[in-house]
Amino acid sequence: MSGIATNRTNITLPSEVSSVILQKTQEQSAIMALAQRIPLPGHGVTIPVITSDPAASWVAETDNKPVSNPGLSTKLMTGYTLAVIVPFSNQFRRDVRALYDALVGRLPLALAKKFDYTVANGSTPGSNFDVLSGCTAQNISSTTYASLVAAYSDIAAHGGDLNGFAITPNAKAILLGALDGQNRPLFIDSPAEGAIPMLLGAPVRQSKGIYKAGIASDTVGIAGDWTQAVYGIVEGIYISISDEATLTLGDSSTINLWQKNMFAVRAEIEIGFRADTDCFNLLTATASGATGATGES
Numbered sequence: 445m446s447g448i449a450t451n452r453t454n455i456t457l458p459s460e461v462s463s464v465i466l467q468k469t470q471e472q473s474a475i476m477a478l479a480q481r482i483p484l485p486g487h488g489v490t491i492p493v494i495t496s497d498p499a500a501s502w503v504a505e506t507d508n509k510p511v512s513n514p515g516l517s518t519k520l521m522t523g524y525t526l527a528v529i530v531p532f533s534n535q536f537r538r539d540v541r542a543l544y545d546a547l548v549g550r551l552p553l554a555l556a557k558k559f560d561y562t563v564a565n566g567s568t569p570g571s572n573f574d575v576l577s578g579c580t581a582q583n584i585s586s587t588t589y590a591s592l593v594a595a596y597s598d599i600a601a602h603g604g605d606l607n608g609f610a611i612t613p614n615a616k617a618i619l620l621g622a623l624d625g626q627n628r629p630l631f632i633d634s635p636a637e638g639a640i641p642m643l644l645g646a647p648v649r650q651s652k653g654i655y656k657a658g659i660a661s662d663t664v665g666i667a668g669d670w671t672q673a674v675y676g677i678v679e680g681i682y683i684s685i686s687d688e689a690t691l692t693l694g695d696s697s698t699i700n701l702w703q704k705n706m707f708a709v710r711a712e713i714e715i716g717f718r719a720d721t722d723c724f725n726l727l728t729a730t731a732s733g734a735t736g737a738t739g740e741s
Contacts, residue, residue, distance in 0.1 A: 462680055465683070466681045473651060473653070474666075475560050475675070478668075482674050484676025486523065519572070521716040521717070523716045524714065526558060527712035527713075532708065533705070554711075555711065561653040564656070574721060580725045581727075584664070586730075588618060596644055599723050604672060607670055609646055610648075612650070612665060616640060618729055661730055662732070663726055663728055666724060672719055678714035682713070687701050687706070
């Protein structure tokens with residue numbers, strides 16, 4: 445079970461805070477929303493992988509029926525720890541509801557963005573965790589529709605069925621600008637709505653975490669057969685609160701919580717991801733050189 449551990453503090457959070465943060469993390473992660481969740485025990489789980497399908501044959505009435513063994517393999521999925529620490533001023537200590545709202549607002553987005561970024565662009569946290577950064581890339585900047593069809597075709601050629609897109613706001617901007625021969629939008633039901641619920645008949649989920657700026661091209665989305673991707677979470681999200689720690693920031697500077705009348709909340713989750721990477725394509729866009737990108741670099 446997920447739990448809340450407190451450390452030398454009189455803050456009492458609602459008992460459901462961990463489950464709410466987990467739910468919000470899953471909602472804000474496009475990859476978690478599209479992939480299948482499976483149970484993940486602490487020691488990991490072995491996943492069967494079908495590498496070739498059985499084949500049927502026509503036979504005469506008295507002939508032996510054919511035997512066709514599908515190709516099978518296995519993958520081990522292990523949970524790796526993803527964590528974040530967020531410092532707060534003591535004004536949140538006086539208003540538990542405000543703290544609860546801040547946790548629900550900040551922590552799920554931080555965890556979801558890092559998970560999506562890692563799967564789409566990052567280095568694997570371990571040998572039993574798959575990433576999609578090496579997948580075939582399709583540039584959607586100019587020939588947008590043709591590039592999406594090319595992704596569909598490539599995934600089909602590897603035995604997959606494109607059934608979902610995870611895109612960034614950058615990709616959405618490109619899709620909103622794609623026009624047909626009569627200068628009508630290609631990918632929205634109504635220009636007034638500005639929505640892109642479906643692409644090539646497949647659902648679309650949006651995440652800032654997938655974005656990665658590059659020298660020649662930026663990663664702006666993922667197309668894939670999400671029945672070939674699974675993730676698992678060990679138990680849930682754990683929350684710990686401290687007002688006596690010293691935090692080391694990214695620039696190596698430190699914050700002494702007690703000295704500054706602050707406290708910090710740590711959230712961590714053990715999560716794993718496995719996929720048949722041949723059944724996915726990255727969606728890229730010609731690099732614009734713009735600063736202030738929404739994802740990581």
